[in-house]
Amino acid sequence: MTALKRLMADWYRDLSEGEGPVVYLPVGGNVAELPRACGFRVFFPEVNALQCALRKVAGEFILRAEEQGYSPDVCGYVKSDMGLAASGGSGPFGTIPKPDILLCTTSGCSTTLKWFEALAGIHEAPLFVLDVPSVRDGAADPHALRYVVRQVEELASVLEKIGRRKPSRDRLAETLERSRQAEDLWMEILDSARAKPSPFDAFFEAVFFMAPITVLRGTPECVEYYRAAREEVRGRVAEPERRRIVVDGPPPWPHFRAFRDLFKRWGARCVASTYVRVGGDWDEGFRHDPSRPFESMAEFAARCYTNRSLPARRAILEREIRRFDADALVIHSVRSCRPYSVGQACLRVRDVPTLFLESDLADPRHFNEGEMRTRVDAFFEVAR
Amino acid sequence: MMDALEEIVASCGRTSVAEDVAAWKARTGGKAVGCFPVGVPEEILHAAGVLPVGITGGAVTTQRADSGVPTFTCSLARGTIERGLDGDLSILDGMIFPDACDVARNLEGIWRENSPGRISEVVRLPRNPQSKHAHAFLESEFERLRTTVGEMSGRDAKDKDLRSSIQAYNRNRALIRELSRIRGEQPWRLRATESFLLVRAGRSVPVEEHNALLESAARAIEMSGRRRRDGVRVVIEGAPCEPPPAGLIETLEEAGCLVVEDDFLAGRRRFGADVEATGSPLSALVRAVLRDVPPSGPRRAEGLIEKVRRTGARGVVFCVAKFCEPELLDLPLLRAAVERGRIPHLTFEVDGGMGVFESVREQVEAFVEPPVFFP
Ligand code: SF4
Ligand code: SF4
Numbered sequence: 113m114t115a116l117k118r119l120m121a122d123w124y125r126d127l128s129e130g131e132g133p134v135v136y137l138p139v140g141g142n143v144a145e146l147p148r149a150c151g152f153r154v155f156f157p158e159v160n161a162l163q164c165a166l167r168k169v170a171g172e173f174i175l176r177a178e179e180q181g182y183s184p185d186v187c188g189y190v191k192s193d194m195g196l197a198a199s200g201g202s203g204p205f206g207t208i209p210k211p212d213i214l215l216c217t218t219s220g221c222s223t224t225l226k227w228f229e230a231l232a233g234i235h236e237a238p239l240f241v242l243d244v245p246s247v248r249d250g251a252a253d254p255h256a257l258r259y260v261v262r263q264v265e266e267l268a269s270v271l272e273k274i275g276r277r278k279p280s281r282d283r284l285a286e287t288l289e290r291s292r293q294a295e296d297l298w299m300e301i302l303d304s305a306r307a308k309p310s311p312f313d314a315f316f317e318a319v320f321f322m323a324p325i326t327v328l329r330g331t332p333e334c335v336e337y338y339r340a341a342r343e344e345v346r347g348r349v350a351e352p353e354r355r356r357i358v359v360d361g362p363p364p365w366p367h368f369r370a371f372r373d374l375f376k377r378w379g380a381r382c383v384a385s386t387y388v389r390v391g392g393d394w395d396e397g398f399r400h401d402p403s404r405p406f407e408s409m410a411e412f413a414a415r416c417y418t419n420r421s422l423p424a425r426r427a428i429l430e431r432e433i434r435r436f437d438a439d440a441l442v443i444h445s446v447r448s449c450r451p452y453s454v455g456q457a458c459l460r461v462r463d464v465p466t467l468f469l470e471s472d473l474a475d476p477r478h479f480n481e482g483e484m485r486t487r488v489d490a491f492f493e494v495a496r
Numbered sequence: 497m498m499d500a501l502e503e504i505v506a507s508c509g510r511t512s513v514a515e516d517v518a519a520w521k522a523r524t525g526g527k528a529v530g531c532f533p534v535g536v537p538e539e540i541l542h543a544a545g546v547l548p549v550g551i552t553g554g555a556v557t558t559q560r561a562d563s564g565v566p567t568f569t570c571s572l573a574r575g576t577i578e579r580g581l582d583g584d585l586s587i588l589d590g591m592i593f594p595d596a597c598d599v600a601r602n603l604e605g606i607w608r609e610n611s612p613g614r615i616s617e618v619v620r621l622p623r624n625p626q627s628k629h630a631h632a633f634l635e636s637e638f639e640r641l642r643t644t645v646g647e648m649s650g651r652d653a654k655d656k657d658l659r660s661s662i663q664a665y666n667r668n669r670a671l672i673r674e675l676s677r678i679r680g681e682q683p684w685r686l687r688a689t690e691s692f693l694l695v696r697a698g699r700s701v702p703v704e705e706h707n708a709l710l711e712s713a714a715r716a717i718e719m720s721g722r723r724r725r726d727g728v729r730v731v732i733e734g735a736p737c738e739p740p741p742a743g744l745i746e747t748l749e750e751a752g753c754l755v756v757e758d759d760f761l762a763g764r765r766r767f768g769a770d771v772e773a774t775g776s777p778l779s780a781l782v783r784a785v786l787r788d789v790p791p792s793g794p795r796r797a798e799g800l801i802e803k804v805r806r807t808g809a810r811g812v813v814f815c816v817a818k819f820c821e822p823e824l825l826d827l828p829l830l831r832a833a834v835e836r837g838r839i840p841h842l843t844f845e846v847d848g849g850m851g852v853f854e855s856v857r858e859q860v861e862a863f864v865e866p867p868v869f870f871p
Pocket of ligand 1: 140158187188189190221222223224243283449450451452
């Protein structure tokens, strides 16, 4: 954890003190490698909102945004960020620099599009929308992928103008190669949960372990982090586990510990989760590929979990349950995130006991610990 | 006594969507496919002999927790799935959803999970219309839809069929633009409720039939001697996808508003000018879509101010569907813009199940009282 904390602190420090143009990106299916190779510093409003939720300051920011007319029924991340902006842009991590450009990929959700439009207005900065058509089943349609590749090319010339630096082939290839290495290592860590008992929790731990691949993909620090993390996980002596669960949905950040403890009490180990795929996913051996720079970035953008249809998501869940030999499915539905929660109740897998829970990822008001505990206990009691 | 226009409008609500569709199917033996708002190119369905059925909301009549649509979702989405499963929309042979918002995008999968054997499609509309490559993408997307629909109906939508469908829809849009023009200039000649019901009537009948209805309405407006009515000119904004119930619009009018412009039923009104009916018809449709992408965020706010100035409106009434995130996220920006322009405004969150409008009436009456408008 300390290595991770240091990495995140460095990321924030570089943002507030470092040099070079700044780009804002969403998490879902982003193409961070490209601006990075053009010398941009990369900032993620969602990650910042997540940090605010985790540090229990999102609640105040959300109220602030609601005072300004944001509805109680919209994504808490957006409100947390708007509340932060209204408070002068100073959060618990210092001041975030203004963007030179905002680059919104649409694979994660359309909500970020509205969010980025509003931010572009506040900062009077240009917005580039990288439109990533949703994927119905299997792989993306060729015509859709072609459209994304072409837009990434258009983006490259926009970034070149703003960053005043051409994304040299070599720099881009180097960045993508680092992404690939980190992705290999990260997949190895996630795969270690196939062992019985599993040495690694693919949700309660993974949601932290995934920070560098989300925020620093393409940097040497990111590769280093996963190399060390893999060694650390390899050297672990796995604690006994009583249940092996697969989790669908994001965590309730403001009440993370309480939520985790509800499962810990039952010796439940999460062996696979979908939240680790919200950026993009590395299924079926997909990796960023320096020999196909634009194509692999486009493919990555399309592969974001919420960019897929519900039947495709169910197929992923079924496969993970089998591959990791899980005995239960936990679906955590969060109000904030409609791309995740609308239709989530359809994802039950036949013959696999499923627990359905509801709260939120940003707004602390939607978490009812007592009720949640009753449901978790009842579920594991029956399924014992 | 009802005037001719009132009689025509009253005839719009006489049959339900399910009855209209059932009658059409019995008459033609064809298939009917629901088009979720906003942006399914109905022309393609029409050209293949399929009846495009516009989904316009309404009350959520059944309560199916297992439908997968959470309660914190707009009543349009919930209602479409629930009524599609075992309500009046179960007569549809399929659904097409545009990926216009996060909810609509997921509805395709929900429909597919729940309705095996029925068509379930998604149309992905470009969100980066500035890209030089948006055209090629959308054309392939429409081509894909043409194939799916053709396979379903057993009749290919040939280019010449598509051209004549485009012409029929051009006529439809021109008639609707005419209604808007009249309302903008002389709102007392056509009430917003009437125009809403007239446009909405096109959801469950072939476009030619709807054109005939609109033509007779246009004639009736021409002939009618309705007297000038006073009221406060307002623009309604915020309901392009899920419209409010007609009763709410009526209440606004009764309480003293003259609605000079609104954004209801945007799908039927999304093109500001005709789609070309020569050359490659799919390509022409794509050009029109890319030309008239509705503005969003700060640009939409500028457009709203412009709309208010152009129509001489004295206020803005926001009617936003409850739980509709895209609208609720634009709302603070829109409200801030009208406040900067010192334009009075009022907001309602609405849903298809609303049936009592007393509090709406009270708020509107207070809103249009002289002090607000003549400080
Ligand atoms: S809707 Fe979901 S994916 Fe989109 S910003 Fe909110 S939490 Fe993130
Ligand atoms: S009413 Fe709003 S939330 Fe519902 S489908 Fe339409 S745009 Fe999406």
